[in-house]
Amino acid sequence: MKASYLGAMGYAQRYNFPTTWPIPPIYHDPETSVRSYQEGMEECEFAEEMGFEWVSFSEHHYSGRIATGTPAVMAAAVAERCKKAKIAMLGHLLTLNNPVRVAEELGLLDNLTNGRLVIGFLRGTPNEDQTYSVNPAEGRARLLEGMDLVIKALTEPQPFSWEGRYYQFRTVAVWPRPVQQPLPPMVVATRSDDMLQYAAEHKLGLAVSFVPVDQMAGVVKKYYAWCAEAGWQPTPDQIVYRGSIYLAETDKQAEAWLEGVKHAGPVPGGIAMRPTVSRAIQAARAGEEFDLRNILAGGVQGDVAGAARALNFMGGPDTVVKQIKAFHDQCGVGVVDLFFQQPRVSHREVMQEIELFGRAVLPHIKEF
Amino acid sequence: MTQAGQRRTAAGKEGYVEVDGFRIRYWESSPPRAVGAVVMLEGMTWGLSTLRDALAQKYRVVALELPGFGASPANTRSQSVQELANTVAQAAAQVVPEKYTLIGTSFGANVALWQTLQAPNKVEALVLIAPIALRPAAGPLAGTLQETARRLLAHSEQARSLPSIDPAIVAKEQTLVQRLTGGGHDAEAEHRLGEIPCATLVLFGSEDKMVAPEAARLYRERIPNSNIAFVYDAGHLIEAERPEALINAVSDYVELRETFIVGRQTGIINP
Numbered sequence: 001m002k003a004s005y006l007g008a009m010g011y012a013q014r015y016n017f018p019t020t021w022p023i024p025p026i027y028h029d030p031e032t033s034v035r036s037y038q039e040g041m042e043e044c045e046f047a048e049e050m051g052f053e054w055v056s057f058s059e060h061h062y063s064g065r066i067a068t069g070t071p072a073v074m075a076a077a078v079a080e081r082c083k084k085a086k087i088a089m090l091g092h093l094l095t096l097n098n099p100v101r102v103a104e105e106l107g108l109l110d111n112l113t114n115g116r117l118v119i120g121f122l123r124g125t126p127n128e129d130q131t132y133s134v135n136p137a138e139g140r141a142r143l144l145e146g147m148d149l150v151i152k153a154l155t156e157p158q159p160f161s162w163e164g165r166y167y168q169f170r171t172v173a174v175w176p177r178p179v180q181q182p183l184p185p186m187v188v189a190t191r192s193d194d195m196l197q198y199a200a201e202h203k204l205g206l207a208v209s210f211v212p213v214d215q216m217a218g219v220v221k222k223y224y225a226w227c228a229e230a231g232w233q234p235t236p237d238q239i240v241y242r243g244s245i246y247l248a249e250t251d252k253q254a255e256a257w258l259e260g261v262k263h264a265g266p267v268p269g270g271i272a273m274r275p276t277v278s279r280a281i282q283a284a285r286a287g288e289e290f291d292l293r294n295i296l297a298g299g300v301q302g303d304v305a306g307a308a309r310a311l312n313f314m315g316g317p318d319t320v321v322k323q324i325k326a327f328h329d330q331c332g333v334g335v336v337d338l339f340f341q342q343p344r345v346s347h348r349e350v351m352q353e354i355e356l357f358g359r360a361v362l363p364h365i366k367e368f
Numbered sequence: 369m370t371q372a373g374q375r376r377t378a379a380g381k382e383g384y385v386e387v388d389g390f391r392i393r394y395w396e397s398s399p400p401r402a403v404g405a406v407v408m409l410e411g412m413t414w415g416l417s418t419l420r421d422a423l424a425q426k427y428r429v430v431a432l433e434l435p436g437f438g439a440s441p442a443n444t445r446s447q448s449v450q451e452l453a454n455t456v457a458q459a460a461a462q463v464v465p466e467k468y469t470l471i472g473t474s475f476g477a478n479v480a481l482w483q484t485l486q487a488p489n490k491v492e493a494l495v496l497i498a499p500i501a502l503r504p505a506a507g508p509l510a511g512t513l514q515e516t517a518r519r520l521l522a523h524s525e526q527a528r529s530l531p532s533i534d535p536a537i538v539a540k541e542q543t544l545v546q547r548l549t550g551g552g553h554d555a556e557a558e559h560r561l562g563e564i565p566c567a568t569l570v571l572f573g574s575e576d577k578m579v580a581p582e583a584a585r586l587y588r589e590r591i592p593n594s595n596i597a598f599v600y601d602a603g604h605l606i607e608a609e610r611p612e613a614l615i616n617a618v619s620d621y622v623e624l625r626e627t628f629i630v631g632r633q634t635g636i637i638n639p
Contacts, residue, residue, distance in 0.1 A: 145600055145601070148574060148600060148601075149600070152574070152598060156581075156584075156585065157585055158584070158585040158588035158589060158596060159588065159595075159596075160584070160588070160595075160596045160597065160598055161595060161596065161597035161598070161617065161629070162597070162598055162600065163571075163597055163598065163599045163600060163610070163613040163614075163616065163617045164600035164601075164613070165600060165601065165613075167600075168616075170595075170597075170628060170629035170630075170631070171629045
């Protein structure tokens with residue numbers, strides 16, 4: 001089993017943020033921000049040094065918690081520091097982006113890293129739909145078409161036109177082509193049946209984020225069945241789990257940290273929106289009617305990110321090894337992608353956790 | 369070689385020409401002020417005519433029924449695609465004396481390709497929709513009605529929505545296609561693609577199960593002034609699954625040829 005470090009590049013003073021999304025840019029201080037990115041890159045470098053085999057990046061917007069709205073830019077910067085680790089784009093929010101531009105970024109990254117790129121496609125949390133005013137009702141169909149277009153753009157050796165439902169490009173000729181032929185490894189981040197089927201039919205890997213182990217096991221079971229139907233079996237590297245982690249020297253220390261966080265007030269890790277907006281997004285995603293008159297406008301509440309706030313791995317090394325092993329044993333996970341930058345954890349503490357993970361956890365999970 | 373008269377149908381004026389002993393049916397539609405002529409060769413289109421109807425809003429459109437297709441008797445005389453193309457070129461010349469844009473679908477595209485090679489001075493532009501001439505990884509073309517319907521569509525569950533077609537007609541057409549193509553790759557056509565002098569658009573459904581996507585790039589590599597287009601989420605029978613996308617791409621190309629790649633849609637939201 002392999003470990004991946006999520007290069008979240010969180011803003012150092014993120015614990016001062018309100019529990020809302022988006023975070024008003026007024027909270028941004030240039031000096032703190034520059035330092036935060038430097039610290040984030042140090043964490044990636046150190047993770048590689050400690051034995052993490054992947055460093056991952058994820059597109060998120062309008063917030064300093066995961067401050068990589070343009071993940072390819074961040075990946076390119078880190079790739080110059082991390083010379084061995086896979087650079088995993090987990091990934092672009094394809095529904096928001098021009099798929100041809102995404103293909104160009106991926107092609108370039110695979111060249112810059114000399115074939116170390118891993119590609120992930122995902123739709124994003126409901127709030128992300130609002131970033132570029134994409135209709136939430138069209139997100140799934142956009143994602144499906146976008147994946148087809150990215151794959152075609154990365155593999156077709158002649159200029160072509162694309163006559164899609166959501167995208168029409170009369171000249172596509174992506175340059176540079178990927179170093180890894182015919183394609184870099186690809187995973188689809190999803191729990192939805194139609195996307196699982198897409199991944200299985202196209203022989204793509206699977207990534208699941210932040211859900212409990214039994215829930216992931218159910219998702220993986222369906223995915224395996226569809227892969228078998230399509231006549232192939234995923235390798236361990238094609239089953240990726242992304243989880244939040246807090247690692248301490250002992251379980252007792254981890255629990256004490258958690259108690260301290262609880263007593264410090266609301267954990268600023270959610271993605272809360274006005275209920276009217278949140279329900280409108282959810283209704284649009286589900287293809288349902290939404291009547292604003294039935295909902296009173298009010299203060300900010302709700303958390304549209306749901307499971308993303310939960311800590312999936314917490315404790316001392318032995319406990320965390322067992323928790324990760326459960327995902328390996330019950331779900332076939334071969335790569336665990338870890339989000340260390342908890343809301344009230346400083347850069348110094350993250351570095352300590354990475355060191356501890358590399359020393360006391362990684363040697364065990366590599367045996368799985 | 370005389371026209372055998374015309375009558376008006378829902379698909380336009382219906383007429384006949386006689387060429388090489390074949391009585392070839394055609395349909396002609398035209399707006400009052402047509403801006404050019406389009407000849408369409410229809411092969412295994414299952415009676416779909418949305419593209420034809422759309423083009424007829426602007427152009428004089430003549431759709432030729434290939435000898436051995438549709439309601440015509442079984443064609444046992446044409447010995448090759450080239451020979452059939454020669455027959456069809458003569459028929460087209462009788463009905464459309466001026467230059468025209470030539471559009472062929474599926475096997476009709478194979479005939480259109482050879483027609484262009486044989487009568488290059490008559491064809492202003494060429495549009496090949498899901499041609500089966502180049503099949504570097506050839507799979508079966510023929511099969512039962514159900515098998516054929518499944519292979520024609522990206523979403524076979526939509527097969528029921530196809531216009532009903534007499535299985536005897538499908539079998540007759542498949543027999544002819546199999547006899548003339550051998551069900552495989554036309555190496556001679558591939559070799560001669562560089563001789564096509566006119567602007568050429570080649571379209572494939574992104575989920576075409578009858579022709580491997582590798583075929584598209586061969587056309588693009590060999591035909592000097594060519595474009596290839598993939599119609600997303602469509603199988604071999606693009607017109608059945610993504611008619612709007614097909615009409616949009618082909619209409620633009622017929623009007624603009626290779627300059628159809630130039631964006632013309634405004635980005636203004638609120639002026």
